[in-house]
Each structure stands twice: as structure tokens, then as C-alpha cells.
Amino acid sequence: MSSALVYALTGAALFVLGMAGLILQPHLLRKILAFNIMGSGIFLMLVGVAQRAGTPDPVPQAMVLTGIVVAIAATALALALARQLLDMNGEMRLPEEKTGKDRLDV
């Protein structure tokens, strides 16, 4: 198994971790972080799978570079929206999450 495949498999694990966090964590900050972890997993998978034959592939690398910058912008917008929600409702969670006790909250 080449090292590129290790990257790809790590990416898959990160994606799944992020997905579970996105569903399970009610706090919006944690949801945004989990979403970023999902994104990082996808980037690792893209780059890892593309160079599993041994030679690095510049096309997915360029795509991932673009993706990283867009992910930063999306995260900043998400943080701004989350803070807006905090100003309006006084809490960092979606209205649907209100019912039910959650022990995982910070």
C-alpha cells in the first residue's frame, strides 16, 4: 500500500468523523468545525487517490488549493451567520435542536 493510499484512507476517516460530528453536536461552532473536518477529509482523499499510482497529479492539487480558499470564505460566512443567530436568539444552536437535553454542549 502506497503512502498516497494512507492519505486517502485518512481522508475518508476524517470525512466520516466530521459527518458524525455535524449530525451529533448541537453547538453551531462545533458544527462549523465538523464541517471543516469533512472538507479536509475530502481534500486529502482527492489528492491521495489521484497520486496513488506514484506520480503527483497537478489537476486535483490545483482544485484542492481552490477548495481550501473557498472553504475559508465559507467558514467565515458561517461564523458571521452563527454570531448573528447568537445576537438574535441568545444561543448558538439551531431552533430545531432546542428540544431534548444534550450533554455534549459546551
Added chain:
Amino acid sequence: MRTLLNVTVLFLASAFGLALGWLILDLPVAAVRLPEQVTAQLEMSGVVHPVTAVLLNFRGYDTLLEIAVLLLALLGILALPRHVSDHQHRPSSANPVLQTLTRVLAPLMLLVAGYVLWAGAHRPGGAFQAGAVLAGAGVLLHLAGLLPAWATPGRTLRAGLAVGLLVFIAVAVALMAQGTLLQYPLSWAGALILMIEASLTLSLGLILAGLYLVLTDSGVQK
């Protein structure tokens, strides 16, 4: 109830992860050999480094849309009502060590950004990395209390934020006459890419710094 949900989600996520890992291991070799295609076309691109060639020549429209998305995200943040915090904390306005260090580092970071931008033509580097360094310099200056937050960007700042997208669009429109989107003429390719990258660096740096500087609490003008 909550525990049941946790267990279900964790079980499904692990199953999905295992399936994903198995698919990655089982994936057949790609039918299209992109690295060879890039290498074959590299001398037509105007740059020597393959990633820069892909970013700004072969798939230039991705980069064009990317800078548009970044600008849109910043506009979205600017469009939200200003955040009024109860505790107006001035970010370490009087830390002489940090301020002195920042005064030394900021010009060096500018220099590094310029170098990384120039290096992008023939080795890893380019507009994105240079823009990130510029943005880092901006955030550092703000944390040291040397640069006020941007509550409402002025005319010059707005021009700087938009120049990357505008130059890119101008080049794309000017080249439309030959019928294909963003296909640079061979003799100008290097110069056009450098011009686009330079304006992209400025805009990216300002936008990325702006994402932070617009969001900080002290952005509220009293």
C-alpha cells in the same frame, strides 16, 4: 433517546467510512491520464510549474469563480448587521513587544508575499499562498493594535478588494474575441498570468484579512 441517536449515527458513520475505505482501495486506475496531458501542454501555458499552469491557464475559470466566491462571502458578511458586543475589548493595544515585533515582521511578510507570488511561475507558490501571507500580516497588525478593524471599507479598500476579480474578468473579456474562454495567446501567456496573479494576490490578501477584520468586535465605530 439521545443515546439511541448517538449510537445509530456512530454506527451508520462507521459503516459508511468502511465502505468508503473499501471503495478507495478498490478504485480502478483512471482512464484519463491527466498528469501526462498537463506535462504535454505545459510549454503552451506560459509558466513552468504544473499546478500554476492548471490554476491560471488550463482551468482558469475555476480560479475566476473562486475569487468571485470569496468576494461574495465578504459581501455577505458586510451585509449582516454590525455586531454590538457588551464588552468592547481592545486587542492588546499597548503591548510594546508585540508592536515592535510586528513592525519588524510586517515588511518581511510583504517581501515573502512578493517572492512567493514570483516563485509561483516555476515552483510551488503563487497568488493563493502570497495572498494568505498578506492576510496574515494584516491580522497580525490588527492584533498588535496597529491597524484598526474595517467597520465600513472606504473607497480605496473597496477598489483593492475588487481589483483581482475585475482584472481577471477584463482579461477574460478581452480574450473572448478568439472564441474560447481564457485561452491566452502563447507569447503573452506568462505576462498575463503574472498580471492576473499580482492583482489576485492583492485582492485575496485584503479579502482574507477582511474576513477577520470585519468580524472583530472592535469593528463597531463608536
